[in-house]
Amino acid sequence: MQALRLDWAGGAPRLRAAEAMARHGLVTTVSSRAGTAVVVGWVGSVRDRVAGARGLLDDVGRPGATPRLPIGDYAAILVYPDRIVLMRDCHARIPLFFRESGGRVSAVSTSARCLGDSERLEHGYFCRYLSGNLAQPHSELTPFSGVHRILGGEVVELSLTGQMRGRVRGRVGEADALREPTAGGLRLSGAGKNLRLALESAVGRRVGRMTACHVSGGTDSTSIALLAARLLGRGQGRGEDLALLAGRFDTGELAGERSYLEEAMKEIRRHAPAARPVMVDAGDVTDFDDFEHHAGAADEPHAHAFRAPFWSRLHGAAAELGCDILMTGCGADPIVDANPLHLHKLARTGQLRQMTKQARAWAAGTERGVRDVVYDYVMRPALPLAAERITALARRGTVLGGLGSFTRPRWLRPGFARAHGYREASIAESRFVFGRRPEESFFDAANYLAAPDAVSWHRARQDGFFLSHPFLDREVTATMRSLPVAATFHPGRPKAVLREAMDDLLPSRIRDRAVKVPFDQLYARGLRKHGDELIDLCRSARHPLVEEMFDVEVLCRAVREAQLGVGNAASWDRMNSSLALVAWLDGLAAPRTSAPGAAMPVIDGSCS
Template sequence: MVRRGLVTTVSAAAGTAVVVGWTGSFRDRLAGARALLGAFARPGCEPPLPIGDFAAVLVYRDRVLLMRDGQARIPLFLRRSGDRVSAVSTSARGLGDAAELEPRYFCRYLTGNMAQPHTELSPFAGVHRILGGEVVELSVTGRMRGRRLSRTAVTTGGPPAVTDGDSPGRQLRRALEHAVGRRLGRTVACHVSGGTDSTSVALLTARLLAAGQEGGAGELILLAGRFGRGELAGERPYLEEAVEAVRALAPGARPVIVDADDVADFDDFVHHAAASDEPHAHAFRAPFWSRLHAAAAGLGCDTVLTGCGADPVVDANPFHLHRLARSGRLREMTGQARARAASSEQGVRDVVRTHVVRPAFPLTAERVARLAHRGTVLGGLGHFTRPPWLRRGFARAHGYRAAGVAESRFLFGPTPERSLYDAANHLAAPDPLSWRCAPRNGFFLSHPFLDPEVVATMRRLPAEATFRPGCPKAVLRDAMADLLPPRIRDRTDKIPFTEPYVHGLRAHGDDLVDLCRRARHPLVAEMFDIGTLCRAVREAQLGLGDAASWDRVNGSLALVAWLEGLPAESPPAPGATVPVGVVS
């Protein structure tokens, strides 16, 4: 990582800081690392963590601090025995022993694809995750002194007064510009798909870079996957228009269009799923992203920006209906539910069930759905209930029910309208596959829409400012009205990325079934009823089930491939204690 510039190390009289990622601004990572070292230099001080995508180790004369940014963009793990920490790494696999796995982790993982980043457990016994926004204090000999969740240096208070010159769109535009500006490096790549989200990020990047081009501000790469046939070929005109609009602002921007017609989900699945640091439920989509990221790496990009997170963050918060119901404003809730139903072609009952009833009783709602859809393996299978291929004995022995309860509380919480943002953030980060490839690729993957300032801005806005029937992401459209091409600004739907999944599952279904049946790792047979899991794969091939049940199958298949990819013999673990050098 040091060779590819992913690590910044600074020393001062107070101590030494090793920062993976960046704090404050990507362009001046040295200044950010020095500021972080200085902020925590005084013992007992608890300053808020700066905005950034980072994991850091701060070594002072009398203590060592381990920390991660509040959005958990960069992974960080420690190996602990009793009250002593012997090693720290951005890789759980680098610290763990394949012969000593943690079954409770796998129960938590199998409750849903958000179950990893916000839980302390790792796949390996004795290896623990440092949580997003957490600061862990050690003595210089590695003895654990304490751990606490820090704050992030961004205002999250109540809504500010909105004046004629400070409309919701203006507020979001300002926050998004700051978020993009913080992430600009020497060579920046932007994912561009032709949608509102990625095009907005690319346009703001082009605008900011063009404003400083005379000083050599940086190079812009427009990174896109292009489909020439099938449903996704319909996105091609929007993609071309997005590229044209960006190049109008920054003529030097280089489009890198990768033909993706021959890419399908689950291509080389065993390789991709086994290569991740932890099991990764979205490993099936790695072939597409790997092709794009290989192109970015070949061009020497140091940061890649995406439009990830815009759907939950800048769209109207659907769990506002739950807040209205909690506060007894049932008539207002019913009226807004009708408006949502009309704009989304759903029934009012479906809207209320999804955004009012289910958040209040998530496990009960899933049990009722399972009872109502008997007859298939995938019928009615939601996010939290035990999938029928997970053996009841394993689930009971290792806390699956408690894991499901904990995950449902995280996803919805006492105030689902707030939990939505936390869930969106942890769904996007960290991506174990992208991070596993980061030392080779040499770039950071970053998401401006999930920046704390953007999230705080959207949290402050009143519901009536964000919801416009028939116009999703209304505030973003207003914010970008002067830059977005009309055809992209006015589109209200996008072709879903389901065709590569359908093709991949049909093409590789037999291989996936064989993977399960030939698995030799003892934990696979202990966890799964292989026959039932194979039936679930066959049902998914036939198009049965829904996105939630397919996620459960995908996650289980990724776990099987990951376990099969573990080495038969682990390297010897380092000693129980490794003293940390004191800075002189």
Template sequence: MDALRLEWVGGAPKLWTDETMERQGLVTTVTSRVGVAAVVGWVGSTRDRVACARRLLDDFGRRGAALPLPAGDYAAVLACRDRILVMRDEQARIPLFLRESGGRVSAVGTSARALGSVTELEPRYFCRYLTGNMAQQHTDLTPFAGVHRVLGGEMVELSVTGRMRSRLLGRGRQAPDPPVSAADGPHARRTAAQDLRLALEHAVGRRMGAKTACHVSGGTDSTSVALLAADLPAAGRADPGDLVLLAGRFSGGELAGEQPYLHAALEEIRRHAPAARPVLVDADDVADFDDFQHHAGDTDEPHAHAFRAPFWARLHAAAAELGCETLLTGCGADPIVDANPFHLHRLARTGRLRQMAGQAHAWAAGSDRGSRDIVQAYVVQPALPLAAERITALVRGGTALGGLGTFNRPRWLRSGFARAHGYREASIAESRFVYGRKPEQSLYDAANYLAAPDPLSWHRARQDGFFLTHPFLDPEVVATMRRLPVDVAFDPGRPKSVLREAMADLLPARIRGRAVKTPFNELYVRGLRTHGDELIDLCRTARHPLIPEMFDVETLCQAVREAQLGIGDSYACDRVNSSLALVMWLERLDQCSGAVRPAVPVIAGS
């Protein structure tokens, strides 16, 4: 979807924005003495989009300004009198791309497809995409040759003629390494809870519009966000606005067990905001892979989580009917506000093996896993990720999904294609991103791309009139949790203990005390049973020439059959889902237009 486009016409930069998205407030254009700025999404606050966009232009338009990028969900182009700045926020929810050759940029836009050519694809991208379900979003490569991604938190400076001057990846708000231990347990935890509560209040307040929808599932995370959205206006700490409480309703199966928690959450939220409107969307007939042709085939890039799009699309449609300006979720809380398990890796690499063994035992006692599994996952695997996966593949081999972890080459990806286009190099690069030299720090960077992959929100934004947004992934919240020592954040048997403490005055007891939430496995199983034969037929009848060059189709079909039978773990199924999405995306590549939507021209300084 092309929300904005910058091109050079007659040697001068010209900027266009989507007319419909301008009217909806999803694109904001401002001018000043410095130049002109087009912002997709919001900077600083959803309520003050124009003022914040103007502040962004004035602050960054000054020559020599070295400021950290402000918080928000945005992609922005600033056309100043003597240069052009292209930037994205650290969360990177809004896409932005450059078409570049020989150090000169010829176009900038929010659609890679619109900037590229369907006949000139980049095979290295597909290898990187297949190494994991978040790899595509934090790398420069796109599916189209010559089209490059502006990374999250990056600012690109161009001359007024399009010559590339610099690409700077900003990390201005990252917290320093956390201290090794806390001063005193109870007091430190109370202080940490107060800090997290304040950061979450700021994150939620920034995202609230005139009409805000909150996804409520009955879990601790989404309920916390919705309660803050209800409590902040009630306490006079945010502008009041319409609040919609959006939830999926399941009357049967495993997910029906979540309904009592959902009703408890809604009752408590409405106690703080009586005017809040609960909207329960019947979802009994929803299954993963419904309308897979549309959800996986029409997106700008392959969408690894397209299989789950039918459920979210139904909720989005309900929010759109009510005219919501933004939709808040609880996504990201699991990796961000829980204790950081890779602290065990730090203990091991600094020689504190006895302490590591004791904490691994405590970690295991507070979960349903053994100490050996804990050490394998958080000490051994991060140390030698590819070697650990190869050993696992040998032990669990025998089927298409056996031993297939996060980085191993799927057996259906042809070895010749993988060698020719750098799959091994891609898997090494991805493992370094996920674990890094200090996995306890890399966790937070990886969580941003793993916890809330929502291309669906972007793909539907023009028709829905809002973006999905995630307060738990706000840079202020992440920085707060990064500062905490592990003995403050970790409480055996009580996950996300700091969050529970932070929300103790708002969360109902029934939700505050729960430790386990029903996963959405039932939708996945139902989807494969319903659509498995269609997916296999899709693979066997695919006509795009890259598909048989890339995949051993029969091995991929075998993997789908095994997933139907429940063979393989979640990592293996993720690899199947990603591969199926790629097949569908390639099949529909020629059918989806990348043409610019009706646009408003914006005169840029030359």
């Protein structure tokens, strides 16, 4: 989706923004004597997007300054009298791409597809994409040759004629030192208090004119909605400016969540009586509904396109209310829970007795064997590719058996993988996920589980809002990084710090629940319902790269095995990614039926 575009006419920059998104407030344009800034998303505060954009323009334009990237979900183009600056927030929520040749940038856009040539595809990108679910947001490669991604936290400087002057990127965690830890970490008694303060700030930054919160009845989403309700109830808005969005299931496993959902809604409305509960009937939704549309129309291949039907149903309800932001509880599982890869640090530093003791506690608290805990959090992070090869050899016999996160799936042709760097892509992916210090990489990798919200991004023009995740806020992540393991891990009580932080707000029944019903039923029903369609999609794919890349019959066997319940979440993710790529390539081969939204000129012909 093209929210803004920069190109050159007669050697002078021409900057345009999508009119519909500007009307919704999703694109903000400000100008001053210093220059002009176009910001997609928000900087600093959702409510005051203009002030945030103006502050960014002034800070970056200050001579000799090295500005600290502010908190927010944004991509921005800043045009000054002597240069052009392209930038994204540290957590890479909003995409931004540029087309470059010979050191000169010829166009910049939020859409790689609008910059690329469908006849010139970058085959190495597809190996990177297929090597794991986290690959896209932290890889410069795009599906199109000559089109590059600006990475999270990266600042790119151009001359006024588009010549590349420099690219500077700090480590994503570099700006996380917002809360300086005391010696030895925060005191245990203050862990919950500090997390509560960070979450309140994160939610406060995201409250808009009309705010929606996704509520599922779980600890995470209920916490975010309660904090939003309290903020609005204390005069930072009106109660009727809050919508509580939930998917309702009357039958099946997910119907068991309904009583928790109703209790959560009741408690939230006690703090904001005028808040509007929006219960969306999702009983007929299954994964893979209209899969070819959701996967084929995306700007890039979207590994989680199979889950788009559920979110699209909820997004449509929020759009009818005129919401300008939708907050979720996404990210809480990895961010505010105990970090299991701390066991790797203990083993790496020779604290084997302490590691064994804590591994036993982890095993008891998660109802797993000690051997499994040590394998997952000590051995596998040390040698991830070797560990996966051994597992694959031990569980051969089916297509999905033993397939992990990085090893080559059997349907990816060996010749294609060798020719286009699949092994190198797997190594890069495993190093990103685990790194030299897996306990630190854990936070960086967790961030990308929710970025860049491809469903939200694809629908933003029609819905008028983006998803935003307070648990992935830089301040929240910084707080959790600073906590010692003793403060975060309590066997049998996941997310102990969050429960402590929200003790006075969460209903006891929700606060004390340790297990939530997953969406496995939607996935199983979707495969049963659409399995034959998915197989037909693979066999009838028109793009020549599908046959060159995949052994289609082996991929079809994987779909059949998944229908029968063979494999695990990791192997199903690998299959889902491949199916999404087939649909995307097929959509690329088909003629485009929808015209891009109307654009309005911001700077046309000159920068003055």
